[in-house]
Amino acid sequence: MRKMFTLLSLLVVASMALAACGGTSTQAPATGGDATQAPGDTSAPSGFHAADTTTLVVAESEVGIDTLDPALAYDTASGEIIQNVYETLVFYDGDATDKFVPQLASEMPTVSADGTTYTFKIRSGVKFHNGDVMTPSDVAYSFQRGLLQGGTSSPQWLLTEPFYGVGVDDVSLLVDPEGNLYDDREALSAADPATLVAACEQTKAAIVADDAAGTVTMTLKQAWGPFLPTIAQTWGSVMDQKWVVENGGWDGSCDTWQNFYGMASADDPLSGIANGTGAFTLDKFANGEEIDLVRFADYWREPSKLERVIFKQVPEWGTRFAMMQAGDADLATVPSANRSQMDALVGIYQVFDTASNTYGPEQEVCGYDETALGAAKFTPCAAGETGNGGQFRLRIGRPVISMDVLLSNWNIATSEESPNPYIGSGKLDGNGIPADFFSDVHIRKAFGYCFDFDTLLNDVFSGEAVQSFQLPLAGMPGYFPDTPHYTFDLAQCEAEFKLADLDKDGIAAGDDPEGDVWTTGFRVQMAYNQGNSTRQTIAEILAGNLASVNELFLVETLGLPWPAYLRSQRAKQLPLMTGGWQEDIHDPHNWYQPYTTGTYGGRQSLPDDVKAQFRDILERGVSETDPAKRAEIYKEANTLYYDLAVGIPLEVTTSHGFSQRWLQGVVLNPILSGNYYYPMYKE
Amino acid sequence: MTTYIIRRLLLVPVLLFGVTVLIFAMLQFLSPVERTALYVRDFPKNDKAIEGLIKRYGFDQPIYVQYWTWLVGKVDKTSGVREGGILFGNFGYSRSASQPVAELIARRFPNTLDLTIWTVAPMILIGIWMGVQAAVHHNGFIDQAARVFSIVGTSFPTFVFGLLMLLIFYANLHWFSPGRLSDAYNQVVDSSSFTHYTSLLTFDALLNGRFDIFLDALRHMFLPILTLSYISWATFLRVTRGSMLETLRMEYVTTARAMGLPERDVIFKHAQPNAMLPVLTLAGFSIVGLLGGVLITETVFNYPGIGSAAARAATSLDVVAMLGFALFNGLILIVANLVVDVLYAFVDPRVRLS
Amino acid sequence: MTTSNEETILQVEDLKMHFPIYRGVFQRQVGAVHAVDGISFDVRRGETLGLVGESGCGKSTTGRTILQLYKPTAGQVHFNGVDLVSLKGEELRMMRRKMQMIFQDPYASLNPRMTVADTVGEPLMVHNVATGKEIQERVQQLLELVGLNPAFASRYPHEFSGGQRQRIGVARALALQPSFIVCDEPISALDVSIQAQVVNLLEELQEQFNLTYLFIAHDLSMVRHISKRVAVMYLGVIMELADRDDLYLHPLHPYTQALLSAVPIPDPVADARRTRTILEGDVPSPVNPPSGCRFRTRCPIAEKICAESRPDFREVSSGHFVACHMVK
Incomplete structure (x- = not known):
């Protein structure tokens, strides 16, 4: 018995000792692949071999699938599963965000001259996982079902606009244009039956299947530039009508659609089951725990090389790290704070080249400097040099598809009954700001010049982000690398403050003998949701720079719990905020719509005339189908957004992704939800 | 004895009612907008969406109506379907x-129960054994070593210890793995050829005659068991040691020695059984703690029990699930307290007869 | 008065019991509690020797050390002519049959998880003197003997009053038919009304079985009632030992005098006439006892010699021993 005790004591001591040196242990080094291979060519062997080449394991911090119903799923976690189980008519061509290839359509659609009618030839002989054969009717049904199911927490607003008209962001507006029926199934069901049937008939008329000809024809309300990007996403997935009905879904009748309107994932019978045409079938759905996909043998193309893809929920980073080290996980969620742990074990890496918009060649790592920023941490091997043999592969530097924008509220909500807590006195007396503080363009511009972008990029994102000059992202019409943008310039900031005229006496603040913002100063609170350190730092950077321009300028940072933050934002009470957006489709419309006429425009209380100017540009932009012409239209939007300083685009972060070296065939397309596993294989 | 148990049983519904009121009261700390906002992804494109949701979930109704709905459920006006409340096992949607x-x-608890069953023996027995040894060799080497062990055990955060175990035994040695079962066995267990008699994986594996699966399950549970045991040993050791030392000073122990009882019998017949009463209380609490789910250990070892689910619910502000877990834990606590009290009555004649 | 032909059952010679004190990380011994520091006396068969002193003076330790519940630091204890200190294991265990102990706290001295029958019968089982049915019968007898209803045998200790529990303790002590019993303040935790009952029971049993008692107490009046001879202890040392009446009427040691002056006398006139000796100061620590006479720090008549040498424990008159330089 005593022996056992000694053994236990030894174990504790030994474990402490091992902890000290455990972090640097690696797999046995092996000779690496060819360092000079062509970009994008992933067929070169890595020299690393997985113990199990048929099962791919993804260790994710969260396997929380909101729903597997493609019409309802609107988050990337759900999207990743749907994207591998279901398929769309057209799909992205490799890692391009703006090129498409036919998928369930047998060829690219024919488009009418006015750009409103799309005719898809549907691929024949495609089977669903349950063995049913896909028909054009299934395709039409899938789109009709999605549109009619609607609901404001679904992605359907992206499809309602092309089919029902600009600004119609939910099917309930066809029943009540005033918008009183949003998400209220009970009230919608009580509406006039004729109106309900009419809305359904309108939808059915817009999407018509011809099973004999093997085609589906879609008629849009107006030409829609980003139509293909829109239907290439998971909400354009094709479902098996028979199967949906069998499982309690909408039967396709115009008399019953309202019973399925505004479906929450909790009520949706299709939230936890799936039957697509994709390369993988859903084998196990233990949400919040594990999801297994297995190869679909009857796939219309060559079946996938991987037999099984397992998504494991592993919330704790240390555990995921151990799984990666042990080789039990091929891919894992790596929080940015823990990247350096993985970086140290990287043996091969690829850097994204923004100029050519592609990843550069694979390079073996011969040196690692943890103090450097981004890709500069790694030193590639010179010719003839042998790499460090690190077990991980890194891809770094590709801008992602989300952006933060600094937003101000042009008309801050406040009243006698509920005084706004974030604007101090509510007057220009140095102890607050008036409600229309940000309606002065010079104030907004001053805030833009007073933001230190380099601090944000280097200190907050460790150099793994780029400043965004405009709302459109690289690779979409309307993106210009050299567009005018705000830079950190304290002199300009001061000049703009002196040009402001907040007391509206017609004299700029710099010259106003009665005093104006430059002499009175101001005090305002900038809120962020607690735990969002990026938003917090953005507020702090702004506060620091404004104070350095004039010590009377006081921005207080304030952390609010998420519900309170949301509530204040809804009430248009927040004077200053950081608005983040992750695009649904890679198109400028998906950026300008929310930031001007849509959600954020509302949060900013943009005046109607400003909204009208943008609405005009956006309507022209979205209904134009020629990319070159669209680029020119969105250039107008860029200029207007910059001149009025509606918002200050801040940053787009860049990718920093790891995998095991033996994992090949990875498609690196940021617009995809997570990974597309069909082309992947393990050595 | 019977009346004692009946009295305790009669108290259970009262306690449960108290728990539901308490938990419902906690829910009221959130305004209807906040409660709805938790369900809204990003935020709605239209403000009316929140009002619609508030109406749909009945958050605009008087509190007693909401409580009643929460407790026994309601009839859906559109579909006519009756949705049960928590009394009918409807704890809400996570x-x-x-x-x-x-x-x-229902899916996670059997795993937690399985882990608890396998943890209880090493945790309690070894802890007690060490405490008895320390007390018997009071101030001797074993006692000193036990005290050091106990201090290290108490001051070692579970989280750090767990990760350390993973680093050594998994990432470096590949002896034990996180999770519940190896992927290959997982598929066997999910298949129809494997009968789930008890839902407890280790027992089902044995009942299915799959000793290999049983061993694989144990292999995955080893590190959690070790971690849970290690952090509890310190407590058991300290409580047992203290209680033993106190009991060894009792005069009936001296009497037992005086009458010529061999030292072994003095310790194990007279001292230990009496010293075990506080340990029994501790064991009761520990088992309740294990059954309620061990958040950190389950999370670190990626064990799919109720604790890792609760941890996830907490970190993602899933109020409904948190309340569900709180209610479930309250239930476990009440039942476990009942069991411990009854056990107490069995081992301590003073409780039994008073 | 004592007669020399009485048989000595227990002889204690220069008995010392020092408890070491450990300190620090390495648990070095830094000192010792001199609980019993060289005492000698004998006990005769059939008598009751009272051992009195303030709490902490080492009287309980003396009782336990005699029974070898502590391993003595030095000295000898002859029981029926056998030196207990040199005995080990089975031999000592066999000797334990003949010497038993009754404790002060009737609540702590009974195992709460054992029935009366188990408690009383356990010694019989331990020493294999009886089995099964015999034990049961013997337990019934013993319970009757101490005045308890034998029907209570299956009950647990907490169901009894303090006095009843003490009777159970007595029954347990008697089970092996010992000849010598250490009574460690057996009545001080009981109500006054019960005290007399238990003392009477002890006296009856003594008569019936020719028992010898070492009766430890801090209560001088009860000791006077039950004892034949009385020893007075102070700070680990016996100060005075004499026949009961001799000691109470003619105390020689200043400490004994002080103790006796504090005992209330149920005669107000006599009580008023007495001179009270009030002791000043506290009892010194047994870790670091005073040099020479242990009592000198509080003694009203102490002189220089008292600090220099330890007084011998002398027999100043027949059967009257005292340890004091000042007593001639």
């Missing part, structure tokens, strides 16, 4: 797990 809370608990 947003973080995307499934009903009751389903989540």
